[in-house]
Amino acid sequence: MKKIALITGATSGLGKAIALTLAKEGYYVIITGRRKGKLEELEQEIEIKYExxxxxxCFDVRDYSQVEKAFATLPEDWKKIDVLVNNAGLAVGLDPIFSGEVDDWERMIDTNIKGLLYVTRTVSPIMVERKSGHIINIGSIAGKGVYPNGAVYCATKYAVDALSQGMRMDMLPYGIRVTQICPGAVETEFSLVRFKGDKKRADQVYVGFENLVAEDIANAVLFAVSQPKHVDIQDMLVMPTAQASGSLFHKE
Structure with missing residues (x-):
């Protein structure tokens, strides 16, 4: 029987690349996100390219009732999820703590922390019952070191780091692997969302060095899930060669 992978935030960027990569490797994939049109486009692409x-x-990970309702509608043969990729996440704003917008903070906390918890709480009991599964949390270099004006976003990714460690302990008796993958600078919609649609400002983030692309992280996910059952890649930090920390780059 084919393995089933569920990827949150699959409408663009890392989530889309991960869904395509796993489908190419023969996984059946459940793709989730808030933009129905984008999900339908990806669904067609996967079916045509990889059969x-x-x-x-289609649901918002920030709303637990939506998460519960979505998974309650899953057909029985889709419920045996082998791989959960908690990818949905975002950064909004780049401001010092004294002038940050509370709405930006709440969006990041609700998506990056609560959304991950809500989906994991809904999917993981299936894995526990089967004593089999792999949870992959997409963290960030921002969860390894704080940078100026990014305190709240960094805090949410530090939470992902802590949750990944805690999950690994809780899942240990059930043979469930937990992997955290922490990207550095990846050119996706990330900066466009952070700067609220300001494309000029977003594009400047990636000037002067060769950034990661979404497929680099998708390949890291594939590497983690391809290991034999006795091997758990617990924590992976993937950076551009030109990046040494969350804020230190070598730019030409």
Whole structure:
């Protein structure tokens, strides 16, 4: 039987690349996100390119009732999820703590922490019952070191780091692997969202060095899930060669 992978935040960027990569490797994929049109486009792309089975779930990870409702509608043969990729996340704003917008903080906390918890709480009991599964949390270099004006976003990614460690302990008796993958600078919609649609400002983030692309992180996910069952890649930091920390780059 084919393995099933569920990827949150699959409408663009890392999530889309991860879904395509796993489908190419023969996984059946459940793709989730808030933009129904984007999910439908990805569903068609996967079916045409890889002739793999795909199921779309349109919901907001920040709303636990939506998460519960979406998973309650899963057909029985889609419920045995082997791999959960908690990818949905975002940064909003780049401001010092004394002038940050509270709405930005709440969006980051609700998506990056609560969303991850809500989906994990819904999916992991299936894995516990089967004593099998792999949870992959997409963290960030921002969860390894804080940078100026990013305190709240960094705090949410530090939370992902702590949650990944705690999950690993809780899942240990059930043979469930937990991996955290922490990207550095990846050119996706990330900066465009952070700067609230200001494309000029977003594009400047990636000037002067060769950044990561979404497929680099998708390949890291594939590497983690491809290991034999007795091997758990627990924590992976993936950076551009030109980046040494969250804020230190060598730019030409």
């Amino acid at each position: 793999s089975k795909v199921l779309s779930l």
